Amino acid sequence: MKVQIELYHWRHYFGGVAVVLLVAQFSTGIFLGLFYQPDLQQAYASVQGLYRDGSVGAWIRDGHRWLAFFIFAAIVVHVARSLLRKDFLNYLRKRSWLTGGLLMLPILALMVTGFILPWEWRAYWFMEMVPNYLGSIPLVGPALKAFLIDAFTLSRNFIAHVVILPVVAYILIDFHILAMLRRRKTPIGKYLAKHAMITIPFFIAVAALAVTIPMPTEDPDVIPMPLEGANIPTAEWYFLFLLRPFLDFEKAVAPFFGIYLPLALLVVLIVLPYLFKGRNKVRPEGGSLSRSMARLMKKKMVGAAVSVLVVFFVAGAAFGVLYAETHESPTLGCNSCHNISMGVRMGIPPKAFKDRKIIPLVDDNRWMVEHWFYPQVAW
Numbered sequence: 001m002k003v004q005i006e007l008y009h010w011r012h013y014f015g016g017v018a019v020v021l022l023v024a025q026f027s028t029g030i031f032l033g034l035f036y037q038p039d040l041q042q043a044y045a046s047v048q049g050l051y052r053d054g055s056v057g058a059w060i061r062d063g064h065r066w067l068a069f070f071i072f073a074a075i076v077v078h079v080a081r082s083l084l085r086k087d088f089l090n091y092l093r094k095r096s097w098l099t100g101g102l103l104m105l106p107i108l109a110l111m112v113t114g115f116i117l118p119w120e121w122r123a124y125w126f127m128e129m130v131p132n133y134l135g136s137i138p139l140v141g142p143a144l145k146a147f148l149i150d151a152f153t154l155s156r157n158f159i160a161h162v163v164i165l166p167v168v169a170y171i172l173i174d175f176h177i178l179a180m181l182r183r184r185k186t187p188i189g190k191y192l193a194k195h196a197m198i199t200i201p202f203f204i205a206v207a208a209l210a211v212t213i214p215m216p217t218e219d220p221d222v223i224p225m226p227l228e229g230a231n232i233p234t235a236e237w238y239f240l241f242l243l244r245p246f247l248d249f250e251k252a253v254a255p256f257f258g259i260y261l262p263l264a265l266l267v268v269l270i271v272l273p274y275l276f277k278g279r280n281k282v283r284p285e286g287g288s289l290s291r292s293m294a295r296l297m298k299k300k301m302v303g304a305a306v307s308v309l310v311v312f313f314v315a316g317a318a319f320g321v322l323y324a325e326t327h328e329s330p331t332l333g334c335n336s337c338h339n340i341s342m343g344v345r346m347g348i349p350p351k352a353f354k355d356r357k358i359i360p361l362v363d364d365n366r367w368m369v370e371h372w373f374y375p376q377v378a379w
């Protein structure tokens with residue numbers, strides 16, 4: 001039997017890992033969806049219920065949280081290696097490249113809509129901050145912001161998270177990888193099974209983290225300190241990374257680092273195959289596994305080791321920047337003040353959410369981001 005070396009190659013490890021983790025994310029998501037209630041009064045209680053009614057639900061919810069972090073992490077490594085390998089020169093893969101870049105948008109949107117679902121104070125903060133963020137885009141920004149605030153309901157957010165965004169992501173994944181598998185006549189089950197094996201270390205990490213570091217459920221029995229939970233990596237980091245410039249820079253500069261620069265980089269990344277149009281070439285689609293392994297053993301060992309190191313160096317640098325910008329985020333701290341024992345106004349997100357006339361502070365991006373990172377300043 002002839003096997004396609006491309007799919008076995010270490011350089012595809014993280015793309016395959018991301019696919020398998022997404023399948024796990026989908027399964028845990030279905031479970032959580034069975035218990036979640038998209039209602040302002042009930043949502044939070046329904047999430048807390050998972051923790052009260054035994055450990056399996058809590059474990060799956062925390063797993064869902066941690067999986068989100070690892071999915072994006074795997075994607076970052078996958079992008080780093082695809083860039084270094086100049087996959088954008090391969091015109092047979094042009095569609096894969098394009099859809100891969102676009103895929104990052106629904107995946108980020110899935111994270112953001114996911115944070116909002118539990119409807120505690122961090123969720124409320126995210127719900128107010130997403131329109132603020134998009135509102136700083138010139139021309140269309142203010143209208144978009146007004147629309148998003150107006151249109152928000154918890155059930156719409158839920159439908160976006162469980163139906164619209166997964167469908168968009170699935171269509172892109174189909175173009176990105178499944179179409180290629182069909183062309184190569186690789187059964188999807190086989191592809192998944194093979195990659196599930198190499199994803200085992202990630203599953204072990206997710207399971208261990210889900211058990212040892214549960215995401216806060218604002219349980220008033222265990223009131224933390226305001227700055228507790230700094231340095232715990234969470235999926236929030238990927239979005240907080242885009243918001244942090246609103247704290248560090250003045251009004252006009254903040255959107256530059258928070259919106260335009262990341263957006264410009266994403267656009268450049270997506271159109272790379274078109275920028276290098278003249279230099280396109282076809283890569284051989286592999287040979288038999290044993291033949292390629294033999295070739296690798298012979299003379300490519302050093303080259304392969306060097307490219308592994310370079311990919312990890314580049315991806316490591318990306319995570320270094322992410323860490324430097326967001327590590328102070330107090331993952332567990334919000335409910336040191338915002339909890340039921342502090343009274344209804346502090347315990348449950350206020351009824352006047354969305355209403356910037358009654359709560360003008362949420363319009364102030366700098367205050368909002370500072371309040372997230374250094375909430376003790378609020379006093």
Ligand code: HEC
Nearest residue numbers: 121122125226333334336337350359361362372375376378
């Ligand atoms: C040290 C106590 C404290 C901590 C910790 C804290 N907050 Fe607050 N928060 C406050 C106070 C007090 C206000 C009201 C400020 C005001 O009205 O002047 C507030 C207001 C807010 C608001 C503004 C909207 C409103 O309804 O007043 C949001 C959103 C918010 N907090 C979210 C968070 C999030 C998210 C966290 C965790 C990252 C957090 N808070 C941690 C004390 C705290």
